[in-house]
Amino acid sequence: MTAERRDFRVAILGAGFGGLGMAIRLKQKGIEDFVVLERDAEVGGTWWANTYPGCQCDIPSHLYSYSFALNPEWTRTYPLQPEIRDYLRECADRYGVRPHLQLGCAVQEAEWDEGERKWRLQTSDGTYTADIVIAAPGALSEPRIPNLPGLEDFRGTVFHTARWNHDHDLTGRRVAVVGTGASAIQTVPRIQPIAEHVTVFQRTPPWVVPHRDRPLTRFEHALYKRLPAAQRMVRAAVYFGRELLVTGLAYRPKLMKGLQRAAEAHLAKQVPDPELRAKLTPDYVLGCKRILPSNAWYPAITQPNVELVPSGVTEIRPEGVVGADGVLHEVDTLIFATGFHVTDVPFAQFIRGRDGARLDDLWQGSPAAYRGASVPGFPNMFWIVGPNTGLGHNSMVFMIEAQINYLLDALETIDRTGASEVEVRRDAYEAYNTHLQSRLDGTVWNTGGCSSWYLDANGRNATIWPDFTFRFWRQTLQFDAPAYELSGVSGRGTRPQGRREAAPISG
């Protein structure tokens, strides 16, 4: 990487599935004038950062890769974190993205320079500038640790699942795990066999369904290597099979009752004790929170060295954790499986658009964007995995690739027209979000009777795409220029005198 170079046509922020995918597609189009700024030491984003024992994707392997880079080598039907991490590293190498990467470079501030018509990025590695910023920081990248009284006085070891402390051996420890979301249910079954005791604090029970995870056979590996079309067919079948869930999730939440009965049967089979079963039974409609597949969670909870405390945490004391029942549970290790800052996007406070306005002030804890990509007042900035592009039922990589398509077409439009500023029109942004929110009204995420990280502090759903994902794909196939103001368009003579001509985006 040319560390001396500081000015780029495009700066991509983040090298997870989104940022890396964008970089690869730019390269494939022959576009070279871009940099990828990544705070971690490697590519991978969430799959680099989350290393907790048991970390595995709950979307099937065949669907959890870029469409242009199928992976016939997955070891299991659901991929393990180390192999997803390695897959992404391999993609960075194979598609020649490495020279564009600035690793260990954390973006601390992004400011729109009105005069220069550029983004000015303050980073841990000095200042960069770019005509266009593509923000791909990920929705699940900032661990959330609850502000609990007494936490700083805890005598033992504390960490979050997304910042696993591998130097702290859990063998023979008395461990408290706070939270029972996707991360907790994967890691508790791995901690339980080695710890002396595990106390699990469950504020809300999750719906857990049987897991279809299994190793892929030698025959399957040989088949997919020799006949990629076979893997594409399986991928398509998995994709459409999972899309069927949208009928219940987004259109008729009552249909979720069928799957809910399967989850109840799974619980009844794995937890014979009616008292414990009652504690583990959710009181909201399945699908309202992420549906969690696991065959190991309930068996782990029933082990004699595990206690399920069916409440949140009220206080931490030097020697342990106090549940809502006021009982002190003495532990030497405290693990927060308490999720991430999602709707209170931490990065938004560091972004200043037109007239110095902070994105955080515009969003006020309730993010919104046009097609998940663009926000008025923030010209030449686009998001990947932006507001309301999240899913609970299908592969985020599909959504990410749809967003990349949109952005590639946006870049081509900018290039073709010679525009120096592209900004979504406020009326388009508002109409889009009004419609989106009305679509969310009847969905299970809004009406299922739970509180989840899909909802912001005001109960507005700022996270989920509320329809079939192929509809999002269709909506983002082309950049819809009429929804945007394109200014400084060459030929109309609006480009300021003295400003350097933008380098072409398309190669």
Ligand code: NAP
């Ligand atoms: P999460 O789903 O947000 O779960 C956080 C858990 O912590 C919830 O059980 C929550 O309880 C609890 N919690 C939060 N604050 C608490 C407090 N003050 N006291 C007690 N409990 C508290 O987080 P996550 O498990 O890390 O998963 C986040 C998302 O990451 C998932 O939904 C998924 O999208 C993704 N993920 C995917 C995988 C996978 O593919 N297998 C694995 C891990 C993560 P409440 O429910 O009551 O709020």
